[in-house]
Amino acid sequence: MDKRIELLSPAGSFDALKAAVNCGADAVYLGGNSFSARAFAKNFDHEELIEAVKYCHLRGVKVYLTLNTLLSENELDNALKEARFYYEHDVDALIIQDLGLYYRLKQELPDFPLHASTQMHIHNVSGVRNACKLGFSKVVLARESSLDLIKKACKEDIEIECFIHGAICVSYSGQCLMSSVLKHRSANKGMCAQCCRLRYSLYNETEKEKVKTDTEYLLSPKDMYLLEDIPDLIKAGVSSLKIEGRLKSPAYVGLVTSVYRKAIDSFYEGKEYHLTKEEFEDLLKVFNRGFTDSYLKNDDKDIFGNIRPNHMGKTIGKVIAYRNGVVSVKLNDSVRQFDGIRILNEREDTGGILNTITLNGKYVNKAEKGDIIEIDVSDKVGPGDTVVKTIDTKLEKRILDYKMKKSPIDVSLRIKLGEKLGIGCDTGFGHFEKEYDLMPEEARNAPLTKEGLLELFSKTDESPFYIKDFRVDMDSVFIVKSRLNEIRRDFYRSLEEFILNSFNRKKAVEVSFDDLHPEDTDIHLLWEDPSGNEGLKKDPVINSSGIYKNNDVCSEFGAIIGSQDRTAYYTLNVANSYAYELLNRLGFSRIILSTELTDGQIYDLIDAYEKRTCMKIRPYVFVYGKRALMYIRRNPFRAYMNAADKYSLKKNDDRYEIRINDGFTEIMEPENHVNSSIDPDMINPFVKAEKKELKDVQKALNIGIQSLY
Numbered sequence: 001m002d003k004r005i006e007l008l009s010p011a012g013s014f015d016a017l018k019a020a021v022n023c024g025a026d027a028v029y030l031g032g033n034s035f036s037a038r039a040f041a042k043n044f045d046h047e048e049l050i051e052a053v054k055y056c057h058l059r060g061v062k063v064y065l066t067l068n069t070l071l072s073e074n075e076l077d078n079a080l081k082e083a084r085f086y087y088e089h090d091v092d093a094l095i096i097q098d099l100g101l102y103y104r105l106k107q108e109l110p111d112f113p114l115h116a117s118t119q120m121h122i123h124n125v126s127g128v129r130n131a132c133k134l135g136f137s138k139v140v141l142a143r144e145s146s147l148d149l150i151k152k153a154c155k156e157d158i159e160i161e162c163f164i165h166g167a168i169c170v171s172y173s174g175q176c177l178m179s180s181v182l183k184h185r186s187a188n189k190g191m192c193a194q195c196c197r198l199r200y201s202l203y204n205e206t207e208k209e210k211v212k213t214d215t216e217y218l219l220s221p222k223d224m225y226l227l228e229d230i231p232d233l234i235k236a237g238v239s240s241l242k243i244e245g246r247l248k249s250p251a252y253v254g255l256v257t258s259v260y261r262k263a264i265d266s267f268y269e270g271k272e273y274h275l276t277k278e279e280f281e282d283l284l285k286v287f288n289r290g291f292t293d294s295y296l297k298n299d300d301k302d303i304f305g306n307i308r309p310n311h312m313g314k315t316i317g318k319v320i321a322y323r324n325g326v327v328s329v330k331l332n333d334s335v336r337q338f339d340g341i342r343i344l345n346e347r348e349d350t351g352g353i354l355n356t357i358t359l360n361g362k363y364v365n366k367a368e369k370g371d372i373i374e375i376d377v378s379d380k381v382g383p384g385d386t387v388v389k390t391i392d393t394k395l396e397k398r399i400l401d402y403k404m405k406k407s408p409i410d411v412s413l414r415i416k417l418g419e420k421l422g423i424g425c426d427t428g429f430g431h432f433e434k435e436y437d438l439m440p441e442e443a444r445n446a447p448l449t450k451e452g453l454l455e456l457f458s459k460t461d462e463s464p465f466y467i468k469d470f471r472v473d474m475d476s477v478f479i480v481k482s483r484l485n486e487i488r489r490d491f492y493r494s495l496e497e498f499i500l501n502s503f504n505r506k507k508a509v510e511v512s513f514d515d516l517h518p519e520d521t522d523i524h525l526l527w528e529d530p531s532g533n534e535g536l537k538k539d540p541v542i543n544s545s546g547i548y549k550n551n552d553v554c555s556e557f558g559a560i561i562g563s564q565d566r567t568a569y570y571t572l573n574v575a576n577s578y579a580y581e582l583l584n585r586l587g588f589s590r591i592i593l594s595t596e597l598t599d600g601q602i603y604d605l606i607d608a609y610e611k612r613t614c615m616k617i618r619p620y621v622f623v624y625g626k627r628a629l630m631y632i633r634r635n636p637f638r639a640y641m642n643a644a645d646k647y648s649l650k651k652n653d654d655r656y657e658i659r660i661n662d663g664f665t666e667i668m669e670p671e672n673h674v675n676s677s678i679d680p681d682m683i684n685p686f687v688k689a690e691k692k693e694l695k696d697v698q699k700a701l702n703i704g705i706q707s708l709y
Helices: 014-022 046-057 073-088 099-108 125-133 147-153 178-183 227-236 250-268 277-286 393-399 450-457 481-501 577-585 599-613 691-701
Strands: 006-010 027-031 062-067 093-096 114-116 138-140 159-166 201-204 223-225 240-243 314-323 326-331 340-344 350-353 357-359 362-364 372-376 386-391 407-415 421-427 430-436 465-474 566-568 588-591 620-624 628-632 647-651 654-661 664-668 684-687
Touching: 006 014, 006 250, 014 027, 014 046, 014 250, 027 046, 046 062, 046 073, 046 481, 062 073, 073 099, 073 599, 093 099, 099 114, 099 577, 125 138, 125 147, 147 159, 147 227, 159 227, 159 250, 178 628, 227 250, 240 250, 250 277, 250 393, 277 314, 277 386, 277 393, 407 450, 421 481, 430 481, 450 465, 450 481, 577 588, 577 599
Parallel strands: 006 027, 006 240, 027 062, 062 093, 093 114, 114 138, 138 159, 159 240, 407 465, 566 588, 620 684
Antiparallel strands: 159 223, 201 647, 314 326, 314 386, 326 372, 340 350, 340 386, 357 362, 357 372, 407 421, 421 430, 628 664, 647 654, 654 664
8 A cells, every 4th residue: 555544634723723733634624714514613714724724734734625515606706716715825625515616616726626525415436437537636425435335436546535433414415405494504505504403203194193202303313433444444445534523622623533543553553453441431522422333334223313412421420319400410430620511301401511519518629430419500300310421621631732743854964164054954845955154163162062953953842843863064163052043943934934835736637528528509498398298207316326227317426427418406406607507518408406596596697607608598497396305325214114104204383204215215395395486487497296286386387397206
């Protein structure tokens, strides 16, 4: 294996970035203040981004910038400005989702490496091949990927990145509309409201009754945990291992990075690595919802079943009494002032930060296993309720007390009579030399020694270097120590500038759209009456095999490159005129826009396309029918279902039909949605409806429609 695998860590803040770098990350991914799929992370403004890149590059760590949201027409120019800023300030690559942004970047910044975000819904080998053809340098595979799929993907001529730890989206990324529909917060805009973590009831629609379930958190998955699977992933040929967590704390980032660093290094050293009991408990404390590797193993284990959707922490005791807002807890583990706790009960959990702890009637700052403590709580709890620790202040302090990462350098000094003082340095970035206008004096009493010079030059202060090899070629000379200190400080500053100026971004993959498909200047429009129309045949949105039987309607990235005269389904998330133009060049004559666009955004797209190309278009717009709000690889409800019956989820007054197709689960919209405010003269209405409904729909909308079923 010539190239070692990359460990990629999240950085939602500068403190998290430092924790990632100093705990062993080879690369970090972070977001700017705009167009990031984690809009609620602290993220980085321009000044912070510049400093972050410098901090990482001086330590040999790469920086990937997430610009991975869908972009409406009026957002695209600003997103490109952001991309130019990142390009000019030496970001190593962009992680993107939007097809229009991709199209513009390949034309306007063609040498900027692009990574296909997991939001692009690449979940089969066909999708990986298409990403390669389109000039992406790396693909972030769907979290649902099995080891078998990963092995096949790694045989393609493109780098493969896989998630290894952290939160799992219940739906395939890029295909979840639940937050958009329920909360008007689009996950494709980085504003996911975490609807999968809410309570739902399961209903048997055949029997007309509510189903008794063990939990109401029916859509909440456990967290991914692939530490024991690192050897298999390295052997498979994966290029990058990705830790989820841009919304997590610096302590979480530091700890998770450090344990996966140990696992990776152990593999290359020919050793097995397993967490100790204490290390695993530390992982539980920083964040967990329970752990699973079931997607990777492709086994039949349930990835759901969490009693709660939030951080479960580590159990530290039981409630033995409650009275007037004060709870007595028998501890089975230690606790300290300012730790975070949660008390679990059947009603609503309660907890918070332990500002005070009472032991034997006295305030204390810590208590140990076996102690009975009293703490204040805001809600009523009951005897037997479990107490968990969600923040461990001592652990966090230990995690963040890391050694600063420093890069090795070889230093050579030349101090000769009658010559200027010279310093040379070999680094991983090349050789650097600098001369100083200083003529050393002949020593009379105490000449400089190699040992003394080594001690002085080893004071690297905050610089990211340490001396690995030190060589001196000198006469018997003397130089004032204060002057040598000035030279040392100046040399290290100059060395940093040399390293930053020697930045060499990996060459981007070139692509010619004409080579992918001959440009089709004849934009085909379809305006058909449904009378006698049998409908278009659509391949599924979830197509793990990557085999396409129909290819009339393209639903996902694996079929994006193909024959002419095809229909692009709305699940391709076309949100702007450049994405529309790209798909037209790839052979799509009918393009159904993203259903998350507003009326105004649709009109903006149409106007922008005409102004740029002098060609009128009438894109398809979804105006009637149930959409799948989630596509789930597993069936979260299988323990409660009878295959012969029909089921739905209920939230408040809404019911969401559950459909099971080839082992995948679809959560459907609660009712048909009609957007009748769109001017039919501007667009081609698109309807998803049963045959028996078509006449009624056509009459209600007073338009011609195209059926898909």
